Amino acid sequence: DTEVTQTPKHLVMGMTNKKSLKCEQHMGHRAMYWYKQKAKKPPELMFVYSYEKLSINESVPSRFSPECPNSSLLNLHLHALQPEDSALYLCASSQTFRDRGGGYTFGSGTRLTVV
Amino acid sequence: DQQVKQNSPSLSVQEGRISILNCDYTNSMFDYFLWYKKYPAEGPTFLISISSIKDKNEDGRFTVFLNKSAKHLSLHIVPSQPGDSAVYFCAASAYSGNTPLVFGKGTRLSVIA
Secondary structure: OOOEEEEOOEEEEOOOOEEEEEEEEOOOOOEEEEEEEOOOOOOEEEEEEEOOEEEEEOOOOOOEEEEEEEOOEEEEEEEOOOHHHOEEEEEEEEOOOOOOOOOOEEOOOEEEEEO | OOOEEOOOOEEEEEOOOOEEEEEEEOOOOOOEEEEEEEOOOOOOEEEEEEEOOOOEEEEOOEEEEEEOOOOEEEEEEOOOOHHHOEEEEEEEEEOOOOEEEEEOOOEEEEEEO
16 A cells, blocks of 8 residues: 545535544555645645654644544644635655655645635 | 646647656755656646665666756656646655655646557
């Protein structure tokens, strides 16, 4: 299995809703990442987990809450989002945080729309 | 302030000709560079990489050139094929300082048959 699987592919949520994005990989990778990408912008790093511990939080608002229940799963819990949070949310993984070989393996993303 | 810049948002090339995609960076700590390819509705996929100890890396039709003094890298695709039409992202990282990948804005390549 050489994939990173993200669910759901599309999500529409209201500003008062609570939802979660899920990411799963079975490649034995020990580093997992959340990126946010808006139209015509580069992917921007949000969080990095290394060996199931939060290593980097790029000053992301608390309405985004990451969780790494085990080495294969990464969640992003969403609460009280704003319309400007609408974006493509990409999950990625790599062997380790310092893995330079083939870069990261990305999922297909979750297209989030906040109404 | 963007640390990785792809100044051409789009590029059109005839099938069979060479495609050259450019990328500039500002952070002199970057020592590893990658190119990713992204089709619509899919995540980016790794294409080719280069370490700062090299100035060229080749993989089939894809060659990446690195000019450290100019802080510039380029991706050459020869010959270009219609299936190469995608958005190409340049990315960079620094081994020291625990810096994850930083991406450029991307260049949309269209290969015309």
